[in-house]
Amino acid sequence: MSKNELVRLIEKKRSELIEVATTNGLTSSVAIRYSQELDHLINTYQQQYTQPSKTY
Incomplete structure:
Protein backbone atom coordinates (compact mmCIF):
# COMPACT_ATOMS: atom_id res chain seq x y z
CA MET A 1 0.00 0.00 0.00
CA SER A 2 1.39 3.39 -0.93
CA LYS A 3 1.82 6.22 1.54
CA ASN A 4 -0.90 8.29 -0.18
CA GLU A 5 -3.37 5.39 -0.08
CA LEU A 6 -2.72 4.86 3.61
CA VAL A 7 -3.16 8.57 4.38
CA ARG A 8 -6.44 8.55 2.44
CA LEU A 9 -7.66 5.54 4.44
CA ILE A 10 -6.69 7.24 7.71
CA GLU A 11 -8.57 10.42 6.76
CA LYS A 12 -11.64 8.43 5.67
CA LYS A 13 -11.69 6.35 8.85
CA ARG A 14 -11.21 9.47 11.02
CA SER A 15 -14.18 11.11 9.29
CA GLU A 16 -16.30 7.97 9.75
CA LEU A 17 -15.34 7.83 13.43
CA LEU A 38 -8.08 4.02 12.98
CA ASP A 39 -5.41 3.17 15.56
CA HIS A 40 -4.35 0.20 13.45
CA LEU A 41 -4.04 2.37 10.31
CA ILE A 42 -2.04 5.02 12.18
CA ASN A 43 0.26 2.37 13.68
CA THR A 44 0.81 0.91 10.21
CA TYR A 45 1.67 4.35 8.88
CA GLN A 46 4.12 5.02 11.70
CA GLN A 47 5.85 1.67 11.27
CA GLN A 48 6.23 2.05 7.52
CA TYR A 49 6.83 5.76 7.01
CA THR A 50 8.46 7.30 10.07
CA GLN A 51 11.99 6.96 11.25
CA PRO A 52 12.49 5.79 14.80
CA SER A 53 13.79 8.59 16.97
CA LYS A 54 17.14 8.04 18.59
CA THR A 55 17.40 8.85 22.24
CA TYR A 56 20.76 9.20 23.87
Whole structure:
Protein backbone atom coordinates (compact mmCIF):
# COMPACT_ATOMS: atom_id res chain seq x y z
CA MET A 1 0.00 0.00 0.00
CA SER A 2 1.39 3.39 -0.93
CA LYS A 3 1.82 6.22 1.54
CA ASN A 4 -0.90 8.29 -0.18
CA GLU A 5 -3.37 5.39 -0.08
CA LEU A 6 -2.72 4.86 3.61
CA VAL A 7 -3.16 8.57 4.38
CA ARG A 8 -6.44 8.55 2.44
CA LEU A 9 -7.66 5.54 4.44
CA ILE A 10 -6.69 7.24 7.71
CA GLU A 11 -8.57 10.42 6.76
CA LYS A 12 -11.64 8.43 5.67
CA LYS A 13 -11.69 6.35 8.85
CA ARG A 14 -11.21 9.47 11.02
CA SER A 15 -14.18 11.11 9.29
CA GLU A 16 -16.30 7.97 9.75
CA LEU A 17 -15.34 7.83 13.43
CA ILE A 18 -16.36 11.45 14.00
CA GLU A 19 -19.70 10.85 12.31
CA VAL A 20 -20.43 7.66 14.25
CA ALA A 21 -19.33 9.16 17.57
CA THR A 22 -21.50 12.23 16.99
CA THR A 23 -24.51 10.07 16.18
CA ASN A 24 -24.08 7.14 18.58
CA GLY A 25 -21.75 8.47 21.28
CA LEU A 26 -18.03 8.05 21.76
CA THR A 27 -18.43 4.90 23.84
CA SER A 28 -20.75 3.09 21.43
CA SER A 29 -19.53 -0.26 20.15
CA VAL A 30 -19.35 1.07 16.59
CA ALA A 31 -17.29 4.11 17.63
CA ILE A 32 -14.92 1.90 19.61
CA ARG A 33 -14.47 -0.44 16.65
CA TYR A 34 -13.82 2.48 14.28
CA SER A 35 -11.37 3.95 16.77
CA GLN A 36 -9.47 0.66 16.93
CA GLU A 37 -9.40 0.46 13.14
CA LEU A 38 -8.08 4.02 12.98
CA ASP A 39 -5.41 3.17 15.56
CA HIS A 40 -4.35 0.20 13.45
CA LEU A 41 -4.04 2.37 10.31
CA ILE A 42 -2.04 5.02 12.18
CA ASN A 43 0.26 2.37 13.68
CA THR A 44 0.81 0.91 10.21
CA TYR A 45 1.67 4.35 8.88
CA GLN A 46 4.12 5.02 11.70
CA GLN A 47 5.85 1.67 11.27
CA GLN A 48 6.23 2.05 7.52
CA TYR A 49 6.83 5.76 7.01
CA THR A 50 8.46 7.30 10.07
CA GLN A 51 11.99 6.96 11.25
CA PRO A 52 12.49 5.79 14.80
CA SER A 53 13.79 8.59 16.97
CA LYS A 54 17.14 8.04 18.59
CA THR A 55 17.40 8.85 22.24
CA TYR A 56 20.76 9.20 23.87
